[in-house]
Amino acid sequence: MSDKLKLVVWSREDYELRLSNIRRRLEQESIDALLLADNSNIYYLTGRVFAGYIYIPRQGLPIYFVRRPVEMEGDGVVYIRKPEEIPAAIGMMPPQRLGLELDVLPYSTASRLAAIFPEAETVNASPMMKQVRAVKPPSALQMLRESGARQTHVYNQIPGLFHEGMSDFELQVEIEHISRMEGCLGQFRISGDSMELYMGNILAGANADAPSPYDFAMGGAGMDPSLPVGANGTLITPGTTVMVDINGNYTGYMTDMTRVYALGTIEPLALKAHQCSIDIHRELTGMMRPGTPAKSLWERAEEIVTRAGLKAYYMGHRQHAGFIGHGVGIEINELPVIAPRSRDIIEENNVIALEPKFVIPTVGAVGIENTYIVHSDSAERITDAPEEIIYFDR
């Protein structure tokens, strides 16, 4: 038995599908070769993260340039110490148009990689790889269903964690604990240079209205100005809600789910807004079909909210978020984006987290988030915890 790591984790069939998805885009964009370095893209193709680069020519076989870990084996594995060793291994046919992940790679890294192919025109392959990853292969859909089931199992245990006098932060720590025991990997992959979140977002009462610097749907002041988002130590008191939006990464492909818990009697405006969120889910999942423009979902939700007279509280109150849904998978912010100026068109096997939410001043945040798989004639919900507000004291 070999102690070596197999480079490609996916089945042969799955790997070939993923590779052909990339190649089709290379064809469409007339890119001769792609040099991938981003962990999320390396994971997409191989099912593992390694330090190094994948060189994918439009024709021919990929070459895996590995720095670490040692002792990996697989077709096309070449060990290197630095990227300048890449051209010699590629041989006689340097690319004329080379794709690099320019939205992700640091400027210095991208410049260094571009410089080792001085004859090549460098093009930004980040949008292309986002497109590729937006449509999930069957294996990814299974992993997403598995993440959703385990996340649901965790959410169903949340009411049992509450005790009187608990703060939002204390509740968060207990939810993290059962998530990790359930096998949550913890790591929260985000595309973008300045998005940070530890393990999820818990918002209790008035803290839901505290603006945060990050482009998440909801804010919160956080426990420290070095990470100003989410729980801030607010006591969970009667008449307020607790919104739970915690990490669903159990398999490398993550789901996204939000539920609301409460104590005592919640004022009718908040109850109405919560029901409005559920109504939006019902309406939008009916529209979530291949060929639908993503922005039309945003527009339909906007109509429903406006008609309900809830616009002032929609997607925040003091500060508003600019989207109500997003693709999810290896990273939490994949395509399509459900936003007013989105140009994305919904495709079969997109996986979309929909999160129409409201902030009701002094009460807290309400509304739900579910993750859905887009099929040709339906949207499959894979985050199945009960959608109504769950009362800790009933």
Add this chain to the structure above:
Amino acid sequence: MSDKLKLVVWSREDYELRLSNIRRRLEQESIDALLLADNSNIYYLTGRVFAGYIYIPRQGLPIYFVRRPVEMEGDGVVYIRKPEEIPAAIGMMPPQRLGLELDVLPYSTASRLAAIFPEAETVNASPMMKQVRAVKPPSALQMLRESGARQTHVYNQIPGLFHEGMSDFELQVEIEHISRMEGCLGQFRISGDSMELYMGNILAGANADAPSPYDFAMGGAGMDPSLPVGANGTLITPGTTVMVDINGNYTGYMTDMTRVYALGTIEPLALKAHQCSIDIHRELTGMMRPGTPAKSLWERAEEIVTRAGLKAYYMGHRQHAGFIGHGVGIEINELPVIAPRSRDIIEENNVIALEPKFVIPTVGAVGIENTYIVHSDSAERITDAPEEIIYFDR
């Protein structure tokens, strides 16, 4: 009472010191102005994270260009929607040499920022900011001492968490839980595009020898190939060690500490290696003085290890790490780096995590890590848990 957030969290005096540290470097490198966008650098100057940019001219006052959160107040705060609005607010004196964080900013972002100052020569300000942050202001030293004290308090509770039949992963989840209850912020800031770690690294038995893709001192196979580092579900059994290297971020400035626990009887080679690590700490802290080249610490440790005949196990066995220490603060990998080709010179108020470690096949990892503050005539240890191997069953 205003509900608005104050932009600068630090005291006036502290803020002025931090600003003057940056300005001194601008002077030295003849940079006319700096445009900072990286969360870690924004936090360094202001004590908070916001979405936006800080424009720091060599002369004159900084301007804070904020996208989010809303409602911040402070001298020089200007709200913008996009960076193209920056030049108009700066006025008549565009910079000729503009510093950007080119080692951190994505290529697309850096190119966009450079393009809004078309007349300016763009220079890489990442190395400069790393130099600035390597020398900690008094406020940071206090925060580091606080992080160290709280991390020590957590480590002292670890023996009580163990029960027979526990896996490395189960122990990790319990350590995470008490860390969070102690106020650990969880977020593990790392500079570099492809480093990932959730909350820390626990290595039990033979898994310590599993190579990982990341440039950490130690590896481990991890629970899933999407995050291949650390605990992999290994049962903690007699005759093996458990190395604990878990997040010390309690204040925005983090400490780094590693300790070793064990069950049953550990073979003499491992005990010898653990003592060798402690000996290296004693020796190197005696050399850790302003003016000492960082690489001379690496060389001295190398001599000690070679004389002890432990070279084959030093900093890994199947895969070796290329450094034995690193600066620590807002990020886990700051300057100086204690490595063979490091050009760093140790300065007063550097904060250095030293981690000479060994992997003994089948037994596991041994050795300790401490965080030290460099003073003119001493090195102050701020991670104070007992250094010897702690036996769970004694």
